[in-house]
Amino acid sequence: MKVMQLLPELNSGGVERGTLEIARALVAAGHQSLVVSNGGRLVAELEAEGTQHIQLPIHKKSLLSLLQVGALRKAILAEQPDILHVRSRVPAWLTHFALKGIPAHLRPHLISTVHGFYSVNRYSAIMTQAEKVIAVSSSVVEYIEKNYPNCPLDSIVKIYRGIDPQAFPHGYQPPAQWFNQVFLDYPELENKFILCLPGRITRLKGHETLIEIMQHIKQHYPHVHAVVVGGADAKKQAYLDELEQHIQQHQLSEYITFVGHRSDIREWLAFSDVVLSLSNQAETFGRTALEALSVGTPVIGWNRGGVAEILTALYPQGLIEVDQLPHLLDVLQRHIEQPQQVAEVKEFSLDDMCKNTLALYASVCKTR
Structure with missing residues (x-):
């Protein structure tokens, strides 16, 4: 053909x-x-x-x-x-x-x-x-x-x-030099429970919800730190500035780190303790959620779109009814207090x- x-x-x-x-x-x-x-x-x-x-x-x-x-x-x-x-x-x-x-x-x-x-x-x-x-x-x-x-x-x-399971192998851990460089660049991440929100900087990805989550979480779990993996193009710079001002107003600067656009997304997903999927609109598929589950990192996300299909099949305990923040906080609390295991992904x-x-x-x- x-x-x-x-x-x-x-x-x-x-x-x-x-x-x-x-x-x-x-x-x-x-x-x-x-x-x-x-x-x-x-x-x-x-x-x-x-x-x-x-x-x-x-x-x-x-x-x-x-x-x-x-x-x-x-x-x-x-x-x-x-x-x-x-x-x-x-x-x-x-x-x-x-x-x-x-x-x-x-x-x-x-x-x-x-x-x-x-x-x-x-x-x-x-x-x-x-x-x-x-x-x-x-x-x-x-x-x-x-x-x-x-x-x-x-x-x-x-x-x-679909994704290549060999590119995102179950149980993957980044090499030592990767950790050394990350802790050199972002010393605030060492010895922390990492929440990861992957995706470009746009109003659709749920960054405001992440800020709200961290307002609640920091009171009981000061060792939890959020990492936003994704860059802002020139048109979204004003929104990024707005987010950073919002973070400062709520005294969350030491709890949330923006690492910008990265080519090592596999390493960040594997490094994280929980990956969040908080998009304001349904996604058609949800590839990043699948990549995180593939390496063995739990995903917590809203029950809609392609992400819901992936979670239903692979990690239903991470499904949260849309905008039910109290339920999300409860599920997240269980993950913080007791690390969860993700089975090896055989689908998608x-x-x-x-x-x-x-x-x-x-x-x-x-x-x-």
């Missing part, structure tokens, strides 16, 4: 990571892999692993992006892929218009992946107008069924995103995700 994946850019994020993982699986299985995007820092890795990258500015939510329809159509005709796999709304619309100029019998099969709970409108509906629509969790299946009734049920295929594997996706490609290619 020859598969062309389309997404806005290749810098960072779950969509980008999933694209690289499927590209790697295609190459490993002897297929041809192409990716179309505006480029980014992951292009070098993508190409080193055997995928051809075609750079087109298909990333901007602007009518000017329609100027790329001709170039995209030309690339499709030149490469003649068996499958086009669109992973975002702007590339999906551009692909839609590009295919209109290609005779029906020459068009590739079209697959989409719904990675998010997009705003419900005609613009987002394009993600449900493919031959097969991949949903990354049961929550996404329900979102599509509820909001896009014109999407045939038999075209929706649930394929959970990267291998399953790749096998199921390639099997879907193959089944689609058999139909014409």
